[in-house]
Amino acid sequence: MATEAAGSDLVHVVALLAAGVVAVPIFKRLGLGSILGYLAAGLVIGPFGLGLFSDPEAILHVAELGVVMFLFIIGLEMEPSRLWGMRREIFGLGMLQVGVCALLLTCIGLATGFPVAVSFVAAAGFVLTSTAIVMQLLEERGDMASPKGQRMISILLLEDLAIVPLLALVAFLAPGGADMSWAERLIDVGIGLASIAGLVLAGRYLLNPLFRILAESRAREVMTAAALLVVLGSALAMELGGLSMAMGAFLAGVLLSESTFRHQLEADIEPFRGVLLGLFFLAVGMSLDLTVVWANWMTVAAYVVAYMVVKGLGIYLVARFLKSGHREALERAVVMAQGGEFAFVLYSSALAVGIIDGQANAMLTAIIIISMVLTPLAIVVLRRITPADEQTLEGVDVADGLTGSVLVIGFGRFGQIASQPLLLRGIDVSIIDNDVEMIHAAADFGFKVYYGDGTRLDILRAAGAGKARAVLICVDKAEVSVRIAEQMKAEFPLVPVLARAYDRGNAMALIRAGVDYQMRETFESALLFGESTLRHLGAEEEEAAEVIADVRRRDAERLELQIAGGIKAGRGLMKGNMPVPTPLTQPKRPGQALNEEAAIVLGKPATAK
Known part of the structure; x- marks a missing residue:
């Protein structure tokens, strides 16, 4: 019996690896990106495809560590000085875009007859853009260091940080959540702040000496284990404090961004990050309940279009309000119009506390996944229908009558x-x-x-x-x-x-x-x-x-x-x-x-x- 169980587990592992290895190169060759390849592969091998897996939630729970490690890698790239230099974009542009889009999308839910709590949770999940998709697009196009790329990254950072207060709001909006006493709320806030303070102190005074001692031992596998310990330990600390695991990993990355061991940590974490993040999107693809989608396909299609169009409109208006050009505003609206991976975390929390039921969770998850699938296609259409970049020559002298040797x-x-x-x-x-x-x-x-x-x-x-x-x-x-x-x-x-x-x-x-x-x-x-x-x-x-x-x-x-x-x-x-x-x-x-x-x-x- 033990041998049969082990063989069954091995079949599952081989199926996951084979699905990713086959699907990702095909989708990248088609110009659709690796993420969509993972999503499609998960759909094929999941319970609504070939049926090789019957419990994608178990895989998703483990695969969420891929998102955690992804945020840690992002944190390593964000030195405190750089974050401070981007503070206006993060807390100005980012907060304005999140606020405007959340309000507009909540109005869609209210207009279609849903309660305030359900409308807000659905909207808040869709507001959280896919960090993985946008960062990949920026990297492929070489826009990571450009001004427009930096503005998108600032918004993504704010949205990643926003998962913390959003999860707290979900707990507050839950049935019975409003009955919490002020003392209980203050205790929860105090625990969260204590978790952050403890992580900051540990990162500032303990991590560098720890890695220095481990480096002197010249045991590579111990350094790798220590890197994983830092990421998972910081994530656990935040989770115990009632906050986001991804938030903890991001903070740990920022605290180690100026460390002499930064590149070693990144090299040690990168393989785990890549595999687990791929596993995360495979699990998301498996979670797409085709039965619910097929039974409610008109509703799902209507909300996908409504959410993407209205969110894109909100992004465009915010960009133009803050003096961005028409081309940049339109491009940002298309690139960031989809929902993101943190929506799954938010919807799972809302399901656990009773704000939404299982069918609503399945429909919202399907809406997010379909919007992610449509994003690369929307970008291709944008490039086809928009003219080449027009540059303003304000303050620039045109070459005329030059006489240089x-x-x-x-x-x-x-x-x-x-x-x-x-x-x-x-x-x-x-x-x-x-x-x-x-x-x-x-x-x-x-x-x-x-x-x-x-x-x-x-x-x-x-x-x-x-x-x-x-x-x-x-x-x-x-x-x-x-x-x-x-x-x-x-x-x-x-x-x-x-x-x-x-x-x-x-x-x-x-x-x-x-x-x-x-x-x-x-x-x-x-x-x-x-x-x-x-x-x-x-x-x-x-x-x-x-x-x-x-x-x-x-x-x-x-x-x-x-x-x-x-x-x-x-x-x-x-x-x-x-x-x-x-x-x-x-x-x-x-x-x-x-x-x-x-x-x-x-x-x-x-x-x-």
């Missing part, structure tokens, strides 16, 4: 460094870029950058390209650099053009366009890195320099052969820097440069695509 096109990280020697030599440099935010940022540091699109011939003329002694193409997009080079050589063939190349393929395209000089952005820095490595391994300075010169010569020869033969650059491990076969000579003296293995690597053919 050197014209620099693109003032990102590459253009800034490339222009410094020219400026130090007193050379008259004109700089154009089409990123308004970057132009404003450059002005703060004393750089005069003009607005202009280098791919337009009229802009190149206005920027003085025809009279310049040299034109530097420093843009970061390969196809744009080639277009500018072609324009320059067609219209101003006598002006020297020096270009930044993204990779080998881009370098070949620039050479064909006729540029006078091109440089792959990482090539020389990588050679210097390799030369320093040789010296650290004991090579003499002259010997290391000779090796690097040999590598540089071989690369130039291969580049010429590729251009002459019309060979495409490879797209393998080195993104187009893998060489094609060339004759390799042995070093003239032992230890000069490359051993046999290195020679084989340098001679390995690239796969042309």
Whole structure:
């Protein structure tokens, strides 16, 4: 019997792993994200799919630790100073958006005949946006550090913190909750504050010495166990204090964000966080009661549309009220219009205290899940129907009549460094870029950058390209650099053009366009890195320099052969820097440069695509 039970448990574990492994890559390939893959996989293997699991609530209870660990990782990224710097966005923008959306969504419940308590709980759950979905979208689009991304993160932080007072409100709104005496309420508040204070004191005075002692023992598994102990212990402390487990983990992360062990903790927690968070969404997918949804599909569909539209409208109005542009406000409204994972926690609490019944919980859970499924699709539609970003040129000078000796096109990280020697030599440099935010940022540091699109011939003329002694193409997009080079050589063939190349393929395209000089952005820095490595391994300075010169010569020869033969650059491990076969000579003296293995690597053919 014991063997049968163990075999049954193993079947469940294998089913969970297989569902995630199969579904997630498919959904990511379709551009729908890993979270929706987990949700769909959970639905398939759950009680309303293949029926491999009959009690998703048990899995969900364990998998909630994934959300806890996710909040801990977020806390590690939020240093106290950074949180303090974002306080206006968190407690201003965040509170305003949560308040407005909660009020609007509560009115929907009241208008459709539900009691105040049920309407508020349903609305409050939907207000809590999915942190996992939004953070993933921001990361995929590279907007984590952008101003609009930071504003979304601030709102998410406030919503994550809001789960604490919302859970307290659920207890108060429960039947009999209003009968609690003031003394009982004060005791509950005191216990919660004591839990927070105890966690802060432990994080400030105990955790760093603890990890220092453990690090000296050099037992990696003990460090991993300690990291888990910190996360789960802080979550337990908050839960015992009547607060949110996720709140405790987030506070622990913030307290350790400036610790010297921060990166070690993140590395130790990350595998558990990823697996458990995936398990959480699998369990959520299993919890979708298709029987209830099918029996009430019109009601569910109506509330999904109403909640998403009204919440999106509230987000848009708040954003515009606080002076955000139309495009940013609309994008924020679409990205954050769904409900989130904390709604499941809130609805479970409301079910436990009797505010809602099992059928209402199933319907609300279905509404949240469907809204999460629709979010990636809504973003795709938004990108299709909205025009490209329109930038305001307020306070920005447009390139017109510039007469600099050197014209620099693109003032990102590459253009800034490339222009410094020219400026130090007193050379008259004109700089154009089409990123308004970057132009404003450059002005703060004393750089005069003009607005202009280098791919337009009229802009190149206005920027003085025809009279310049040299034109530097420093843009970061390969196809744009080639277009500018072609324009320059067609219209101003006598002006020297020096270009930044993204990779080998881009370098070949620039050479064909006729540029006078091109440089792959990482090539020389990588050679210097390799030369320093040789010296650290004991090579003499002259010997290391000779090796690097040999590598540089071989690369130039291969580049010429590729251009002459019309060979495409490879797209393998080195993104187009893998060489094609060339004759390799042995070093003239032992230890000069490359051993046999290195020679084989340098001679390995690239796969042309």
